[in-house]
Amino acid sequence: MDMGLLAAQVFNGLVYSSILFLVSSGLTxxxxxxxxxxxxHGSLYMLGAYxxxxxxxxxxxxxxxxxxxxxxxxxxxxxxxxALLERTLIRRxxxxxxxxxxxxxxxxxxxxxxxxxxVWGAAYINFPDPNSFLGGLRFGVYTLPLYHVxxxxxxxxxxxxxxxxxxxxxxxxxMRAAAMDREIVEAMGVDVNRVFVSSFFLGSxxxxxxxxxxxxxxxxxxxxxxxxIVYSFAVIxxxxxxxxxxxxxxxxxxxxxxxxxxxxxxxxxxxIVFVIMAAVLLxxxxxxxxxxxxxxx
Amino acid sequence: MIARLEEVYxxxxxxxxxxxxxxxxxxxxxxxxxGRNGAGKTTTIRALMGLNRPRSGKVYFMxxxxxxxxxxxxxxxxxxxxxxxxRVLPDLTALENLEIAYxxxxxxxxxEWLFQFVPDLKRFLNxxxxxxxxxxxxxLAVARGLVRRPKLLLLDEPLEGLAPKIADSITRTLKQIRxxxxxxxxxxxxxxxxxxxxxxxxxxxxxxxxxxxxALEGILEDExxxxxxxxx
Numbered sequence: 001m002d003m004g005l006l007a008a009q010v011f012n013g014l015v016y017s018s019i020l021f022l023v024s025s026g027l028t029x030x031x032x033x034x035x036x037x038x039x040x041h042g043s044l045y046m047l048g049a050y051x052x053x054x055x056x057x058x059x060x061x062x063x064x065x066x067x068x069x070x071x072x073x074x075x076x077x078x079x080x081x082x083a084l085l086e087r088t089l090i091r092r093x094x095x096x097x098x099x100x101x102x103x104x105x106x107x108x109x110x111x112x113x114x115x116x117x118x119v120w121g122a123a124y125i126n127f128p129d130p131n132s133f134l135g136g137l138r139f140g141v142y143t144l145p146l147y148h149v150x151x152x153x154x155x156x157x158x159x160x161x162x163x164x165x166x167x168x169x170x171x172x173x174x175m176r177a178a179a180m181d182r183e184i185v186e187a188m189g190v191d192v193n194r195v196f197v198s199s200f201f202l203g204s205x206x207x208x209x210x211x212x213x214x215x216x217x218x219x220x221x222x223x224x225x226x227x228x229i230v231y232s233f234a235v236i237x238x239x240x241x242x243x244x245x246x247x248x249x250x251x252x253x254x255x256x257x258x259x260x261x262x263x264x265x266x267x268x269x270x271x272i273v274f275v276i277m278a279a280v281l282l283x284x285x286x287x288x289x290x291x292x293x294x295x296x297x
Numbered sequence: 298m299i300a301r302l303e304e305v306y307x308x309x310x311x312x313x314x315x316x317x318x319x320x321x322x323x324x325x326x327x328x329x330x331x332g333r334n335g336a337g338k339t340t341t342i343r344a345l346m347g348l349n350r351p352r353s354g355k356v357y358f359m360x361x362x363x364x365x366x367x368x369x370x371x372x373x374x375x376x377x378x379x380x381x382x383x384r385v386l387p388d389l390t391a392l393e394n395l396e397i398a399y400x401x402x403x404x405x406x407x408x409e410w411l412f413q414f415v416p417d418l419k420r421f422l423n424x425x426x427x428x429x430x431x432x433x434x435x436x437l438a439v440a441r442g443l444v445r446r447p448k449l450l451l452l453d454e455p456l457e458g459l460a461p462k463i464a465d466s467i468t469r470t471l472k473q474i475r476x477x478x479x480x481x482x483x484x485x486x487x488x489x490x491x492x493x494x495x496x497x498x499x500x501x502x503x504x505x506x507x508x509x510x511x512a513l514e515g516i517l518e519d520e521x522x523x524x525x526x527x528x529x
Contacts, residue, residue, distance in 0.1 A: 170401055177386050177397045184384045187346050188398040189372035189445065 007142070009263045010256055015148045017255025018155030019214045024232040024239075025162060025247040026206030032242025033179040033199040036090060037098070038082075039105035042229030043112035044204045048078045048211020049220040050116055053125050056215075062128035067216075075209040082204020083197050091196075109225065116222045127216040151213055155251070158206070162244050175199055179242070231258075234277045240290020249288050298360070299324055299449050299480040300345060300376075305354030307340050307505075314340045316505040317354070322449060322482050327475045329496035329513055330484040332526060337505040338484035339381050342453045345482070346378050347371045359448065373400075377447030381454050381484075383438040385426035391437050392422045398441045411440045414470050432463035439470060443479075450474065452483045456491050464491065471495055487526070489517055501526050 027041045052070045060066030085108070093100040134150075136143035166172040177185045178195045186192045210228070218224070235254050239246025254273050261268040280287060301321040307314055315337050322328045332338050343349040344356060347368035356364045363371060372378070386394050395403050395411075412419055415436045421429055429437060435455060442450050455471070456464040472495050475481060485492055489499075492513060501509030501522040509515075509522035516522045523529050 170396065173389060173393055174397060177389060177393075180386045180388055181384055183348060183368075184380060184386070185397060186368045187348060187372055187378045187380070188441070189369050189400055190397065191367075191369045 004142075005263060006260075009259045011144065011148070013256035013259030014152050014252075015217065015255075016259055017251045018151045019210050019217070020228070020231060020235055020255050021155045021248055021251035022158060022210030022213060023207050023228050024235040024251055025158065025244055026203035026210075027229075027232050028236040028239070028242055028244065028247045029162075029206070030199055030203035031236070033175050034196050036101060037105070038090070038203075039102060039229065040085070040108035040112060040225075041105075041203070041207050042225035042227070042232065043109050044078050044082055044207040044225075045211040045214070045228050046112065046116060046220070046222070046225035047081060048074050048208035049215035049224060050120050050125075050211075051077060051208070052212035052215045053120065053127065053220050056127055057125070064130075064133050067130055070212055071209075074212040075205045078208025078211065079201040079205030082207070083201040085204075086197055086200035090200075109229075112225065113222050120220075122222055124219045124221045126219045130216050147216065151217075154209075154213065158209070159244070159248050166244065171198070231273060234273045237277050237287055238280045240287030243287070243289040243291075246287055246289030298322075299326075299358070300482075301357040302341065302344060303355040303357065305341075305344055305351045305356065307344055307349050308352050309340065309349065313352075314505050315344065315351070318344075318502070318505065318507055320500050320507060320510075322480050323498075325475075325478050325480055326498060327471070327481045327483065327496045329489075329492045329499040330482060330502060331487065331489060331499055331509075331516060331522075332484070332502035334486055336502045336526075338486070338502060339453055340505075341502065342378075342451045342482065342484060345449075345451055346376060372398075372445070372447075375445070375448035377442035377445060377450040379438045379442040379450065379452040379455055381457070383431075383434040385429060385434045385437050385441075387427040388425060390423050390425050391418065391429065391433075394426060394437055394441055395444050399444045403444060407444065411443065414443065414473050415440050432459055432466075435459060435463070435467055436470070439467065439474075443474065448480060450479055450481045452481060454484050454486060456485065456488075468492075468495055489513065 023045050031037055051074045055070040056066040093104055130147040131145040134146035137146050137149050174190055175195055178192050182192050235250035236247055239250030257272055261272045299322050302318050305315050305318045318341055330338050340349055417436055418440055421433050496513050499513040499516050500507055501516050503525040508525045509519050
C-alpha cells in the first residue's frame with residue numbers, strides 16, 4: 001500500500017470529519033435538548049454554502065477579505081433562519097408528535113432545495129480556491145493546503161468550545177437542564193421557550209458554519225443538503241444521539257473511513273458507513289457515547 | 298392571603314381531575330393538602346405553579362390574578378416548587394441544580410442561609426443528582442424550592458418514599474422554614490400524623506373536590522373526610 005496515498009486520504013478524511021462534526025454537532029444538540037430531529041438541518045448547511053457564495057463570489061469578488069466576511073456573517077445568519085423556523089413552524093408540531101415533526105422538516109428540505117434553485121440556479125457553483133491565497137503548510141515532505149488544515153483545526157476548536165460552553169457556562173447548563181426535564185426547569189424560573197429558540201439558533205449556526213466551510217472544498221449544489229444529512233444521521237447514531245463527544249467520535253470514524261474507502265475500494269464509499277452504524281447499533285444501541293435516556297417529562 | 302385557587306376546574310388527558318377546587322394559603326401559614334393517590338393533590342399544586350392551566354376558575358397570588366401567567370414567571374414572582382418524586386436534575390451537581398433555580402451563580406450568603414435548614418447539603422454540593430440518595434435528593438429539592446426565598450413554597454408529597462428517620466428530618470427542616478415565616482402548601486397521601494406540629498390548617502381532597510377545610514387535627518374526626526378519604 002502506498003503510504004503517501006494513505007496519509008493523503010487520512011488527511012482528506014479528517015477535513016471531511018471536521019465538516020461532518022460541525023453539521024452533526026448542531027443536529028445532535030437540537031435533538032438532545034429539544035428531542036426534535038430536524039431533517040432540514042442539512043438544508044441549513046446548504047444555505048450556509050450558498051450565502052457564502054453570494055458574499056464571496058457575487059458581492060466581494062473572491063478576495064481573502066470576502067472569505068473573512070463570509071465566515072463572520074453566514075453562520076449567525078443561518079442561525080437566525082433556524083431560530084425563525086423553530087418559532088414559526090417547528091414549534092407547532094410539539095403537541096402533535098414526532099411523525100408530524102418529520103413530515104414538516106422533510107417538507108422543508110424540498111422547499112429549501114427549490115428555493116436554492118430559484119435564487120441561485122440548479123448548476124454547481126464553484127468558490128474561488130482559498131488555498132490560492134492561503135498557500136500551503138510544509139509538513140515533512142508534504143505540503144498541506146492551509147485552508148484544509150484550518151478546517152481541521154476549526155472542527156476541534158468548535159468541539160472544545162461546545163464542551164466548555166455546556167460544562168462551564170450558566171447558559172450551557174440551563175440548556176442541558178432543559179434537556180433533562182423541561183417542565184421542572186420551567187417551574188424553576190427558566191423561560192424554556194427561549195432556551196429552545198437559542199438551541200435552534202446555536203445548532204443551525206453550526207450547520208451554517210459547516211456549509212460555508214465546505215463550499216470551497218466541494219462546490220455548492222442544490223442536493224448538498226441531503227448528502228450531508230444522511231451522513232450526519234449515521235454520525236450521531238454511531239456516536240450516540242444528543243452527545244457532542246459522540247458527534248466528534250462518529251465524525252472521525254465516518255469521515256476517515258469514507259475517505260479511505262473512496263480511494264481504495266470506491267464501491268464501499270456509502271456502504272461502509274452504514275455497516276459501521278449497524279454494527280454499533282447491534283453492540284450498543286445507544287451509540288458509542290450515548291446513555292440510556294433519562295426519563296423525559 | 299398569599300395564594301388562592303377559586304373554583305378551579307382542570308382537565309388532564311380528557312378527564313376532569315379538579316372539580317371546582319377553592320383553597321387558600323395565608324401569610325406565614327403551613328397548610329396541608331390531604332388525599333389519596335389520584336385524588337387531585339398533585340394537580341392542585343401544579344395549578345398553583347402554572348403547570349396545569351385551569352379550564353375555568355381563577356388562580357391568585359399576592360392579590361394578583363395569575364391564571365394566565367406562565368410557570369417560569371410565577372417562579373420569579375415568588376412561588377417555589379418541590380415536585381412529587383423530587384425530580385432532581387440527574388446530570389447536574391447539587392450546586393448546579395441550585396444555580397438553575399436561582400438563575401445564576403448562588404451567592405455565598407444564600408448558600409449559608411440554605412445550610413441552616415439543610416446542613417447536609419454541604420456534604421453533597423458537588424455530587425451529581427444521579428448519585429444522591431432519596432433523602433439527599435429530597436433535601437436538595439427543598440433547598441432548590443427555597444433558593445429564591447419564595448413567598449409560597451409548594452411541596453408535593455415531600456415525605457413520600459423516605460425512611461422514617463429521614464422523613465422526620467425533612468419534617469424538622471420544614472418546621473424551621475415555616476418558623477422563618479415562609480408560607481407553604483404541603484400535600485400528603487394519608488398519614489396525617491406526619492404533619493402534626495407542622496401544618497395547622499388542612500384541606501381534604503377526594504376525586505377532585507375539596508371535602509374538608511379546617512384544623513389539621515379535625516380531619517381525622519370529620520365524618521365526611523373520613524368516609525371519602527379513608528373509607529371509614
